[in-house]
Amino acid sequence: MTWNFQKSLLIVTTIAPMALVQHGWAHGPSRQKVTETITIDAPPAKVWAAIANFQDMSWLPGVAKTTGTGGNEPDTAKRQLTLDSGATIDESLYKYDAGEMSYSYRIDTVDVKVLPVNNYSATITVLPADGGKSTVEWRGAFYRGYPNNDPPPELNDEAGIKAVTAIYRKGLENLKQKVEAAK
Amino acid sequence: MKRWRAAKAAAIGAAICASGAFCGAASAAEAFITDQTGDEVSVLDLGLKHVVARIPVLGKPAGIAMARDGRTAYVTSTEGKYVSVIDTASRRIASKIAMPDTPLGIAIDPEGRYLYVAGFYVPRLYKIDLSTSTIVATMEVGASPSGVALTPDGTLIVTADRDDNQISIIEAKTFSRTGTVKVGKHPFGVTIDPQGERVYAANVESNDVSVVDLKTAKLLGTVAVGKRPYAIAVAKGRGFSTDQYGGTVSVFDLSTLQPVKRISVGDYPEGIETSADGNSVYVVNWFSNEVWAINAETLAVTAKMPVGDGPRAFGTFLRETL
Numbered sequence: 001m002t003w004n005f006q007k008s009l010l011i012v013t014t015i016a017p018m019a020l021v022q023h024g025w026a027h028g029p030s031r032q033k034v035t036e037t038i039t040i041d042a043p044p045a046k047v048w049a050a051i052a053n054f055q056d057m058s059w060l061p062g063v064a065k066t067t068g069t070g071g072n073e074p075d076t077a078k079r080q081l082t083l084d085s086g087a088t089i090d091e092s093l094y095k096y097d098a099g100e101m102s103y104s105y106r107i108d109t110v111d112v113k114v115l116p117v118n119n120y121s122a123t124i125t126v127l128p129a130d131g132g133k134s135t136v137e138w139r140g141a142f143y144r145g146y147p148n149n150d151p152p153p154e155l156n157d158e159a160g161i162k163a164v165t166a167i168y169r170k171g172l173e174n175l176k177q178k179v180e181a182a183k
Numbered sequence: 184m185k186r187w188r189a190a191k192a193a194a195i196g197a198a199i200c201a202s203g204a205f206c207g208a209a210s211a212a213e214a215f216i217t218d219q220t221g222d223e224v225s226v227l228d229l230g231l232k233h234v235v236a237r238i239p240v241l242g243k244p245a246g247i248a249m250a251r252d253g254r255t256a257y258v259t260s261t262e263g264k265y266v267s268v269i270d271t272a273s274r275r276i277a278s279k280i281a282m283p284d285t286p287l288g289i290a291i292d293p294e295g296r297y298l299y300v301a302g303f304y305v306p307r308l309y310k311i312d313l314s315t316s317t318i319v320a321t322m323e324v325g326a327s328p329s330g331v332a333l334t335p336d337g338t339l340i341v342t343a344d345r346d347d348n349q350i351s352i353i354e355a356k357t358f359s360r361t362g363t364v365k366v367g368k369h370p371f372g373v374t375i376d377p378q379g380e381r382v383y384a385a386n387v388e389s390n391d392v393s394v395v396d397l398k399t400a401k402l403l404g405t406v407a408v409g410k411r412p413y414a415i416a417v418a419k420g421r422g423f424s425t426d427q428y429g430g431t432v433s434v435f436d437l438s439t440l441q442p443v444k445r446i447s448v449g450d451y452p453e454g455i456e457t458s459a460d461g462n463s464v465y466v467v468n469w470f471s472n473e474v475w476a477i478n479a480e481t482l483a484v485t486a487k488m489p490v491g492d493g494p495r496a497f498g499t500f501l502r503e504t505l
Contacts (some may be wrong), residue, residue, distance in 0.1 A: 030219050030243040030261055033470055033493065094410060094428055104428065121428060123450075141451060141470060149285075149304075 220493025372414025
C-alpha cells in the first residue's frame, strides 16, 4: 500500500537537469484544483474522529511517521510527514473547525521530486450522507511543480493533478477500509 | 459544497423570490467572468442570476477590464501572450492583441482609448492604443506586476508590484512613474476609490490591506483581513477584501480602517467588484465555481450563481446593459 513517491522521485531526478536549461517566457502557470470524495458507511462523528487529529496522518498510505507541534491550533500547528521513502513534507494548519468537521492546511516545504506541486493548500471535510453514512471530501489547490514556462512533463499541470489525485484516492480508500472495519 | 451553505443559499433565494423584489426583474447588468480552468468567459446575467452565454477564450484567461460603456471587455490569457477583445453584446471575440510577455493585470482608461496591461515575468506596463491595437509605450515597473488600476479621471495608473512589496504610481499623460510606495507582503489586487484619492492593495502574504493616499504617495494605514487576500472592492464607505484561504470577505470601515465583519463566502474567493449603483458587491469564488452577491449595506448574501470552472475575474468585470 505505498503510493509512488519513489517512482516519481526516480522519474523527476532524470528530468530536472533538463528543466534548468529551459527558460522561455511562453507560458505562465495557472492554479490547479483537485476534489476527491468517498462515501463511508459510518456516522460523520466516527469518521471525523479518525482524521480529526492533525498530528496523525497514519491513515494515509505511504506515511511512515507524523511528528509535529501545536496540536490542532490554526496558525500554530505544524506537522512533518515522513514517507516510507524517507522523504519529508512540512505542513501547517490554517483552519480548523471541529463543529464543521473540517480542517485546512498548506504545504510549507516539499521537494517537487517528492510531490510535483508548489503553493499547495488543501481542505478535508466530513459531511453527512444519506442513510447515516458519511462523505469525506478532500480538496487541493496548487500550482505545478515547475514554476516557470515550458515545464517538463513530470512537472507540468497534468503531473501535479495526477499525483495529488492519486494521494487523495489512496488516502480516502484506506480511511474507508479502516473506519468500516472498526465498526 | 457544504450542505449548510447550499441550504442557506436556497433559503435566501426563496426569501428574495417571495418578496418579489428581484424575481423576474428586467436584466440590467451582466458579469463577464474569466473561467481560467475552463478556458472560457461566462456571461452571467445578474438579473436572471444564471449564465446566459459562454465565450471560448483560450490560454487560461484571468484578468479582465471592462470598458466604461460596457461594450467591450479585454481579457488577459496567462498561458497565452495575448489580450482578447470581446464584443460584449454579440458575445464574440472581435480581435486579439499580441503581447510580448505573459499578461495578467489589465485596466482601461475612462475614454476607452488606452489599455494598460502588466507583463508578469519581464516586469513592464504596456500602453496599448485601442484605435490601432498596438503597444505605443512600455515602462518598467516593480517585480511581478499583478493588479493594475486607474483613477476615475484617468490621470493616474497604479500597479501592484507583487515581488517588490510595493505599488507604483504612474502619471498616465507622460506615462512615467511618479512614485512607489512600500505596502505589505505580496500585493496582488489594487483598487482605487471612486473619489480617486486612495489606493487599496490586498497583500496576499501579510494578510492585510494597505491604504495609500495617492496625492501624497504615503501609506495611510494597514487593515488586518482574512487569510490570503486577493482583491478589494469599495462600497458604502467600506472596503471588502476576498480572502482566498479564509473563504471569507473581510469588511472594514474606510474612515476608521477598523474591521467591521467577516462574511463566509464560497471557496477561494478572488475577483470582487461593486455594482454601478453601489448597492451590491459581487464575489467570484475560484474553487467552488460561483459568483456570490452581497448587499453592501446589510452585508447579507443575496445570491449565489454558478459559473464555469476556475473563475478568477481579476479586474473589472461588470457592465450595465440597460
